[in-house]
Amino acid sequence: MSGDPQRAFETAADLAAEAVEVLRRNDLGGWTTAAPRLYPHQWSWDSAFIAIGLARVDTRRAMRELTTLFAAQWATGMVPHIVFNPYVPPGSYFPDADRWACTDLAAAAPSAPRTSGICQPPVHAIAARHIWSIAQRDGADAEGDARAVLADLYPRLLAWHRYLATARDPAGSGLVTIYHPWESGTDNAPRWDAAMASVAVGSLPPYTRVDLQHVADPGQRPTNDEYDRYLWLVEELKRARYDDAAIARTHPFLVQDVLFSAILVAANDALLAIAETVAAPDAEQQTIVSWRERGRAGLAARWDAELGLCLDFDLRAGAPVRTHTVAGFAPLVAGGLATDRLDALLTAFDSPAFAGHPALRWPLPPSTSPNDPGFRARSYWRGPTWPFLTWLFWWALARAGAHDRAERLRRAALDQIAAVGFAEYVEPFTGEPLGSADQSWTAAVALDWLAADDGGVA
Numbered sequence: 004m005s006g007d008p009q010r011a012f013e014t015a016a017d018l019a020a021e022a023v024e025v026l027r028r029n030d031l032g033g034w035t036t037a038a039p040r041l042y043p044h045q046w047s048w049d050s051a052f053i054a055i056g057l058a059r060v061d062t063r064r065a066m067r068e069l070t071t072l073f074a075a076q077w078a079t080g081m082v083p084h085i086v087f088n089p090y091v092p093p094g095s096y097f098p099d100a101d102r103w104a105c106t107d108l109a110a111a112a113p114s115a116p117r118t119s120g121i122c123q124p125p126v127h128a129i130a131a132r133h134i135w136s137i138a139q140r141d142g143a144d145a146e147g148d149a150r151a152v153l154a155d156l157y158p159r160l161l162a163w164h165r166y167l168a169t170a171r172d173p174a175g176s177g178l179v180t181i182y183h184p185w186e187s188g189t190d191n192a193p194r195w196d197a198a199m200a201s202v203a204v205g206s207l208p209p210y211t212r213v214d215l216q217h218v219a220d221p222g223q224r225p226t227n228d229e230y231d232r233y234l235w236l237v238e239e240l241k242r243a244r245y246d247d248a249a250i251a252r253t254h255p256f257l258v259q260d261v262l263f264s265a266i267l268v269a270a271n272d273a274l275l276a277i278a279e280t281v282a283a284p285d286a287e288q289q290t291i292v293s294w295r296e297r298g299r300a301g302l303a304a305r306w307d308a309e310l311g312l313c314l315d316f317d318l319r320a321g322a323p324v325r326t327h328t329v330a331g332f333a334p335l336v337a338g339g340l341a342t343d344r345l346d347a348l349l350t351a352f353d354s355p356a357f358a359g360h361p362a363l364r365w366p367l368p369p370s371t372s373p374n375d376p377g378f379r380a381r382s383y384w385r386g387p388t389w390p391f392l393t394w395l396f397w398w399a400l401a402r403a404g405a406h407d408r409a410e411r412l413r414r415a416a417l418d419q420i421a422a423v424g425f426a427e428y429v430e431p432f433t434g435e436p437l438g439s440a441d442q443s444w445t446a447a448v449a450l451d452w453l454a455a456d457d458g459g460v461a
């Protein structure tokens with residue numbers, strides 16, 4: 004980390020100590036809030052990234068983050084995107100468990116804890132393998148405990164991936180269909196604009212937004228029109244009683260999400276390593292390999308040579324989604340690329356359209372390319388840099404063997420966090436911290452980066 008008078012942290016040790024402190028403050032006993040005020044519940048992919056950081060502090064606690072989440076897994080295998088904290092006062096977050104009404108409507112939902120009715124990208128097997136590899140270096144006790152948890156978690160991870168490979172991909176395309184932009188985790192990215200514009204919003208039960216109370220400027224969050232559409236899709240899912248077959252027939256928003264699908268490919272790679280560790284039957288290991296290969300083929304089919312990016316596919320419109328966002332680098336996350344495709348992706352990643360834009364405060368990929376008409380520098384998923392997503396690309400670059408490139412990304416990312424703290428997201432040109440402060444996954448990835456030597460990945 005280099006000298007800068009406006010730094011929030013002067014040394015790596017200060018930064019690590021405060022990251023641990025943020026995770027400790029957000030720890031509610033076996034699980035971690037995504038952020039103290041804005042997000043007072045357990046979010047699915049946040050917890051996976053949080054576990055990756057916690058592994059650097061305490062591998063047992065890191066595994067517990069995952070087992071707590073998986074205790075809320077649905078009978079279908081789906082891991083819900085929010086597990087609601089029953090102890091927060093009513094009105095702390097919206098939509099709440101009552102609005103989702105999953106326990107009443109969905110036979111597959113657990114009665115407790117209460118959850119949302121959708122999911123998020125499956126980073127969990129990646130996190131579990133990461134914890135396992137660190138636990139193996141931490142001595143026999145840590146390794147033994149981690150092995151026992153892995154044996155328990157493996158069938159749950161397998162059921163989760165099976166759900167995604169079947170209910171979310173009935174045609175066997177290798178790509179995961181999402182029902183809501185919230186499932187992508189990149190909620191109001193321009194990727195979803197056209198599909199959302201086609202959703203006809205009916206009569207919505209009244210609601211009050213809570214999120215706007217926790218940010219300085221409403222422009223940093225989705226608009227009211229976007230929220231109406233989000234809430235309308237929830238009503239549509241309720242009408243289908245969260246039944247995947249019914250949703251596939253009736254739902255107005257069905258998009259094959261390439262970033263989600265690529266994370267599933269990488270997670271299947273991790274699951275395969277876990278299957279070997281727990282000596283899972285050969286047939287299961289072969290099934291996981293087949294999911295991984297089908298996923299890679301599905302992504303290859305969505306490559307747009309003209310844009311040099313991988314594109315989502317809108318099933319309702321029957322057309323690819325031609326936007327310039329970081330999701331276009333999905334094949335990098337999936338891995339297993341031929342050299343020419345890897346080179347094309349690295350060139351696009353470092354181009355002025357993304358991490359090589361000359362006006363960037365740090366050379367980190369903005370969530371949406373500044374060249375995209377939907378780009379907004381301060382608005383949520385429309386442009387800001389997200390540290391946890393930078394981590395995902397750092398990890399993917401290292402896995403692809405691009406170690407120097409990965410190391411440059413890690414250094415720039417740590418410089419960003421040292422300057423602005425554990426912000427949810429960051430304005431890419433000015434470096435202004437945006438959204439929530441003390442966001443757990445930002446603290447978690449900082450810890451992992453600080454612990455990684457020379458770009459090394461656990």
Ligand code: 2M8
Binds near residue numbers: 084185187190
């Ligand atoms: C954001 O999403 C939630 C809805 O799930 C929200 O805006 O209220 C997204 O950034 C999502 O990716 C993230 O998991 C969640 C919690 O950090 O916040």
